[in-house]
Amino acid sequence: MTSVGRDSARAESLRTALVQQLMSAGTLHGERVAAAFLAVPRHVFVPHVSLEVAYADDVVPMKQNEAGVLTSSVSQPSIVALMLEQAAIRPGDRVLEIGSGGYNAALLRELTGPGGAVTTVDIDPEVAERARASLDEAGYGDVAVVRGDGAFGDPERAPYDRIVVTATAWDIASAWVRQLRPDGRIVVPLRLRGQTRSIAFDLVGEHLESRSTTLCGFVSMQGVAADYERxxxxxxxxxxxDEDQEREPRPRDDVLALPAVQSLSGVEVDREEPLLDLYLWLACRLPGYCVFSGAEWSCVPAAATADSLVYLTTRAALNESRVELGCGGHGPSSGELLERMIGEVRAWDAADRPEPSFQVHAVGAELPAGSHIARRQSCLTVRWEAPAAAGC
Ligand SMILES: C[S@@+](CC[C@H](N)C(=O)[O-])C[C@H]1O[C@@H](n2cnc3c(N)ncnc32)[C@H](O)[C@@H]1O
Structure with a gap:
């Protein structure tokens, strides 16, 4: 499986530079994944852009819907690398990819080697057709390309050792769990309360347990598994x-004009520190959790009742590289809500800023202790663990 077309020497040198960039950034560390990146000619899968763009660490948009929303792309190499590391593909594995661009399917085919097999499914016939043509051109004619709704997996060629989902899912389709081998792994970008994490889940008995998570962004799943944010x-x-929060009360639309309250928590964080674990902690513990965007704050955690709204705020700390977390709010019950949000920020800090782990069970199964989030075909349990100690 060799590099083809358009100025292969130039393509090869840009490809090598991309791999070096991903390795020095720490997104790519496994030798086998690096070898796959060196082998697959990404430019063949994005023929409408220059070689420089094809080998930049950036997503290449492929298709939009009538509303201008991106529905298909060839994914960003660093995200692809992180997910392939999470998937830990072994030679001989049978792999199902949901969402085709051709490029990742070719990388998967390199990783599975001569004894393995790769199937890629896309809901969009045009995307599937293009993936088929590019895979053939790049020398990966034995990757099976299927046009269909990936929420049903691929019963014909199941079971699979690995399932890699490359569109943002809101639910874990029961077909994916059924089509995994007993020691199988699924890597899926899961949207949860306003954030998307690529989670590697291992099948343990009849449920899934997370092994690693990394933040990411993808286009959304379409078809029967599409979700509708409210x-x-x-x-x-x-x-x-989220769609499952249909019953949460909504505040009146002029809630921000009601008298304001605010308070600080005494908890400081680095100005640049990503706080998504804290956001998820709040999402698991605060009734009425939602994401608020307003004139002053964008996409911050909030909690709403029928008459009030509170949201997380930050204020510059004495040390200018740090900020103090606080809470602002409006409405008659905002004082009480604010106390609760501030209390949860302090509890997260007192618990040493723990990291989430996830389990997925079928609807109706007995659930372990933790916070439970019900989806259409699965129930997610979030548990909190002390962060892994830094290596010495
Ligand atoms: C980010 S692109 C995939 C990128 C690709 N894996 C690559 O090699 O870079 C996401 C794809 O998922 C597809 N998709 C969305 N919903 C789907 C579904 N329910 N079943 C199968 N494919 C779906 C879209 O049509 C789109 O082509």
Missing amino acids: LVPLREGRLTF
């Missing part, structure tokens, strides 16, 4: 709830 417009901003 947007609640306010006069100066908006709230976003």
Whole structure:
């Protein structure tokens, strides 16, 4: 399986530079994954862009819908690398990819080697057709390309050792779990309360347990597994709830005009520190959790009742590289809500800023202790663990 077309020497040198860049950034560390990146001619899968763009660490948009929303792309190499490391593909594995661009399927085919097999499924016939043509051109004619809704997996060629989902899912389809081999792994970008994490889950008995998570972004799943975020417009901003939060109360649209309260927590964080674990902690513990965007704050954790809204704020700390976390709010019950949010920020800090782990069970199964989030075909349990100690 060799490099083809358009100025192969130039393509090869750009490809080598990309691999070096990914390795020095720490996104690519396994030798086998690096060898796959060196072998697959990415430019063949994105023929409409220059070689420089094809080998930049960037997503290449492929298709938009009528509303201008991106529905298909060839994914960003660093995200692809992180997910392939999570998937830990072994020679001889049978792998199912949901969402085709051709490029990742070719990388998977390199990793599975002569004894393995790769199937890629896309819901969009045009994407599937293009993936088929590019895979053939690049020398990966034995990758099976299927046009269909990936929420049903691929019963014909199942079971699979690995399933790699490359569109953001809101639920874990029961077909994916059924089509995994007993020691199988699924890597899936899962949207949860406004954030998307690529989670590697191992099948343990009849449920899934997370082994690693990394933040990522993808286009959304279409078809039967598509989810619908609930947007609640306010006069100066908006709230976003997940589909399963249909019953959460919504505040009146002029809630931000009601008398304001605010308070600080005494908890400081680095200004640049990603706080998504804290956001998920709050999502698991605060009734009425939602994501608030307003004039002053964008995509911050919030909690709403029928008459009030509170949201997380930050204030510059004495040390200018740090900020102190606080809470602001409006409405008659905001004082009480604010105390609760501040209490949870302090509890997260007192628990040593733990990291989440996830389990997925079938609907109706007995669930372990933890916070439970019900989806259509699965139930997710979030548990909190002390962060892994830094290596010495
Ligand atoms: C980010 S692209 C995939 C990128 C690709 N794996 C690559 O090699 O770079 C996501 C793809 O998922 C597809 N998709 C969305 N929903 C799907 C579904 N339910 N079943 C199968 N494919 C789906 C879209 O049509 C789109 O082509």
